[in-house]
Amino acid sequence: MMRSDPRALQLNEHGQLKHFLTLDGLDKTILTEILDRAESFLSMGEQSVKKVPLLRGKTVVNLFFENSTRTRTTFELAAKRLSADVINLNIETSATSKGESLLDTLKNLEAMQSDMFIVRHSDSGAPHFIAEHCTPNVAIINAGDGRHAHPTQAMLDMLTIRRHKGTFDGLKVAIVGDILHSRVARSQLHALTTLGVDEVRLVGPKTLVPEFFTEMGATICHDLEAGLKDVDVVVMLRLQKERMKGALLPSEGEFYRLYGLTEESLSWAKPDAIVMHPGPINRGVEISSEVADGERSVILNQVTNGIAVRMAVLSMAMSGQLQSSEVQTAGDE
């Protein structure tokens, strides 16, 4: 029962994206192509007519098994600016529901002849599962799966870093907070190491930063001052309230005292360091209002960049699908 590698699964025979499931295994060329293409879409957002016809006539389904407002909205906007028809489906699933229903849901949606599924799911590997079980020629875009990956979020973060820093060479980046449960941190780590930054530090207590991340190329710091010292970029992660129930932390207050980003702790970073956060932010839990709204915060730029990056990814995956299917058809004849 051989299955394809998730990293190979997302590329067609020409090495182009046909799904977008994870950044693990994507090389610097592809990541840079996404960023370059996103840059070109960014300028378009400032024009009065914000549409291009790259996905005209295509049906894109936002398939959200987990709640999200921001991610879903930016994907919707991205698809609409590419002239696609967009359907939003929020499918609530309980934690105990089985893949049977996921497969059934999928079969029903396939019958609607969609061209692309944008999937968010609470199970790690769900978009990969869908890509394997879906009819060919439907592009699957991962909009966040369990703790595994959130590749478009990581790429919009990379775009934000590149626009502010100009390059990845020599950068030191700190990611602070709940790394254990964070799909964003995992995807950022893949992107940052592939794009060639100098160092990625993961900062938090042992309960939230598993030691195994060192084997993925990260440096682990349990002390915020050591973690932020001389960094160019600070990424703060959202702390979920339920982490206190799981005995991973004593209290929000103690977490903020030890790992919260304030004017004082930010001073340990480089003077021109930027502050990022995938949102939504918890003011006074992981970040102070002064910092979140301060001049070094690029949190709102991230949102704008998110639309451009998603346009880039959607258009590349659709084009990769078409090229892939054309070759398949030609081969069949």
Added chain:
Amino acid sequence: MKLRVQNGRVIDPSQALDRVTDLYIENQKIAAIGEAPAGFEEAEVVDAQGLWVLPGLVDLAVALREPGYTQKGSIATEGRAAVSGGVTTLVCPPDTNPIVDTPAVAALIQDKADEAGMANVFPLGALTQGLNGAHLSNMVSLTDAGCVALSNHRRPMASTKVLSRALEYAATHDLLVVFQPDEGSLSEGGCAHEGLMSTMHGLAGIPETAETVALMRDLLLVEKTGVRAHFARLSCAKSVEMIADARASGLDVSADVAVHNLLLSDQVLNQFNGHYHVLPPLRSEGDRLTLIEGIKAGVISAICSDHQPHEKMAKVAPFAATEPGMANVEVLLPLAMQLMDEGDLDLATVLSCLTAGPASCFGLEAGTLSVGSFADFVLFDSTAQWEWTLENRKTKGQNSPYLDDHFTGRVMATFISGQRVYQLV
């Protein structure tokens, strides 16, 4: 009926036997090896030229799924799968529906197994009623009804006190208790070994301590209560050390391991393939190698298939949402043979862990070709090349990463009490 099995390579680790010779069978039992008993006139000759003649395998973990889960398997289908894999004696877990916590369920399973005419089936009885971890089962009634040992499977005990009392009660009546060490509060929600692979793929981890914390507690309670104990499905390197230490200090406990934990590590998780979702999980390469060392050192004396058949849909889901378990009983022998290359084990050790080893863990009269024992044996073609497929499989289960694999070595025929119960056609 009198039977002569001639010219086979007879390999029986229980008597350090490995030579080309003849087996003589009379009244369901082995009558002689080598020289025919005086006046022996066979009614049938079985030509085993070029084949290995092995004791029937003893598998300590084969879920038959009946009663209760016949969409996954039945006593008839899984019994047939077992004998086609050369397993002539098997132990089935108590997690049926209803659970094996009354003599009636134990009797039902054995009656159906007799009816099917396949492997000898020994149920495990539940240690607590409904495996609820709180109320002791009628342990003596269960063993009187044929249960070979008692186990709470992988279900948690309500408290250490209840466990301690269950062991005291079992010890009173000299009953065997089977542990699957798992501290539920540490493994809860997990689906993969806590390590680099689970961290990378965002799969909730099961730490090594889920097994070792429970194992240490269990060993201390076994020592205190003096109960006869067997530790099942070890997965961690540290567990092997702990069992070795316990035995060195005089505690008479035995242990087994599932064949997949000896062949696979968590490296295979890189494809999110739910067929590799098992409990206990596939652990690190270091754990795998130490488990093999544990076999070499005799700390682990049994290798089982941990056969858990599932219907197709049970594995058609994202990794964490799939049901755990593999259905490998019918390829147990060729899989175990791979350990000679993969783990540098010798043939006698591998075969011992499939026959006399597991039999002695549970005190079963099986797994040997010694004169006077029941004639349970297997004809094995060690060089046969074949492919195991969905079409030729015998189990009802569709869940094995080994389906569509090519194997070397195949069971050609299986005999129980001198009767041919399986013949490859």
